[in-house]
Amino acid sequence: MEILRKVTESIKRHRLLSNGEAVLVAVSGGPDSVALLHILNGLREELGLHLEVAHLHHGIRGEEAKEDARFVAAMAERLGIHFHLKKVNVTQLRLAAGKGNLEQLARGERHRFFIEVARERNINKVATAHTLDDQAETVLMWVLRGCGMTGLGGMSPIRPMEGTNDDVLLIRPLLGVSKDEVLEFLRDRRIDYRVDRTNQDTKLLRNWIRQRWLPQLKERVDAQLPSRLAQEAELIRDEDAFLESLARRDLERIRGPRGMDRGLFLQLNRAMQRRVLRLWIEETRGHLRGIDLAHIDELLKLIEGRTPQSRLAIPGGWELLREYETLRLEKRSRSRKRLCYSYEIQIGRELEIPEASMTIRSEYIAPPLRSLPQDFAEAVFDATALPTTLVIRNFRRGDRFMPLGMKGHKKVKDLFIEKKVPRSVRETLPLLSADREILWITGYGRSEIGKIHPQTSSILRLTALPLTC
Incomplete structure (x- = not known):
């Protein structure tokens, strides 16, 4: 038959x-x-x-x-x-x-x-x-x-x-x-x-x-x-599969361990942007249920918009986060509690900060200092100019510091904005504090207080390193 x-x-x-x-x-x-x-x-x-x-x-x-x-x-x-x-x-x-x-x-x-x-x-x-x-x-x-x-x-x-x-x-x-x-x-x-x-x-x-x-x-x-519609559907499936393979290639190119590169995403053709977004959501959520063209277009508006840090909920308990030039998909939390941590430094011992996935190494070294740190992942201070109790903690509202080379104080929040530090990073980033004065914002800046000078007799060196398992 x-x-x-x-x-x-x-x-x-x-x-x-x-x-x-x-x-x-x-x-x-x-x-x-x-x-x-x-x-x-x-x-x-x-x-x-x-x-x-x-x-x-x-x-x-x-x-x-x-x-x-x-x-x-x-x-x-x-x-x-x-x-x-x-x-x-x-x-x-x-x-x-x-x-x-x-x-x-x-x-x-x-x-x-x-x-x-x-x-x-x-x-x-x-x-x-x-x-x-x-x-x-x-x-x-x-x-x-x-x-x-x-x-x-x-x-x-x-x-x-x-x-x-x-x-x-x-x-x-x-x-x-x-x-x-x-x-x-x-x-x-x-x-x-x-x-x-x-x-x-x-x-x-x-x-x-x-x-x-x-x-x-x-x-x-x-x-x-029915036969003609089925034939058309097959042609469309073949072309759709080809375009999907291109979208997958683009997604792998512009996505990294911390999220998707917004600049590279915006360089894509509009049609490919939609495909890449759908594919990214599908891979992250495991499905596309509840996602339609209206949701994709709203996400595109957020990505293209002028607000550097924003978020938009999508069906299924997820949200897209834009943090300057990084895009991330995350599970939405109903009761998101503000993180708060504080650890006292014991000089000579490594201090693990699990909340930030970092380790702070501290040590006294004798002058002279051969060279100043190349970036703010390391900081050196005149040990005699600092109080005996030093604390590593995360950001608090109202935190201020005296930037290196300046006389007056500046809000740490303003530094975060200037350096385009994502909100998710701000919350966990370790800060060196002494008597309510911020001395070091790991990776982004340090204070004028405790600056090394020719008469310095003892140097405290602090280094921020990734936490290893």
Whole structure:
């Protein structure tokens, strides 16, 4: 039959299955999934496949859902295929759904169940029965909702299941087969199937497209419209995959251990900026649920704006932080407490500052000093000009110091702004304090107080080093 040829061709072309592979077939009891199971069962010997069946009884349709489960269980038994059933508490499901989409919630439950069974049974392929018509409906639905290339590309024949780190793959062997071909296959083989009456409810967008819009388009525009839409979707997926590879390359180039380089990001083409942002969010959060074009454009406004330090919340409890020329994605904290630490220095001993991931090394050295420190990661003082108690602590509001070479005082906060020190760094940065006077801001500045002069008889040298495990 033509349907068998198409499925076999799709399996080979998209490398959906290998000889001897185990496959978990998702079967609802409807015509598409019943046809898929029988087609794969027919290929079982030829390809040496090990098949198992999974069915989620979500109970949304009451007694009909029970009948669906019994029907699929009996069919799997007749075919000699191992059957997995999970029942979901419909009351809890509805409570969890709230005002949200119950069908979408049920879909999420199904996918989690499939992943659970696949991992438990050491199966890395889950087969679903999406057809050519489903592909056309998906593309039209995304057109109505508004989307980028990823949406217009529709469903892929093979992809990793969400949240699985690629160890469980979703395959769609019927994606090149029409609904009419499925029904003809079942009719010719006299195979029974279940009918879900909720699929007739045109209040749901997908059902309205399936029952009303798509038939009208086929009648008025082109009877082969589903095939044409599927072909366009495949072309778009190929181009989308290529552009995604370019975005991944750019992301790796402009992202470092401390975050993304804002300047390099702004050099990208606008279209690539959006892709890089989406990819960065997806890699960081693990998914893109809840992220749409409006969110991406708001993030772009923050990145391009004149405010050097700002943040913007994104769905899922995350936020984008802009700290001058560095961009970071972080988990949002509900109860963020202000950090406060203070350690007394014991000269000659290394002082670990875990809050700043730094170690402060202190030592007395005899003059003369061969050369002054090249940067503020090291500071030298006239030891006799300092009090006996020296403290390393973090920044406090109102902190001031007398910059080297100046007579008057300056706010430490103003120095932070001039040096473009990110807020996240300001909070943990170690400062040397003595009698409420700031003597050293590690890495950024030091005080006029305690300056070395020709009469200095004892020198205190302090060095800030990264904390090593």
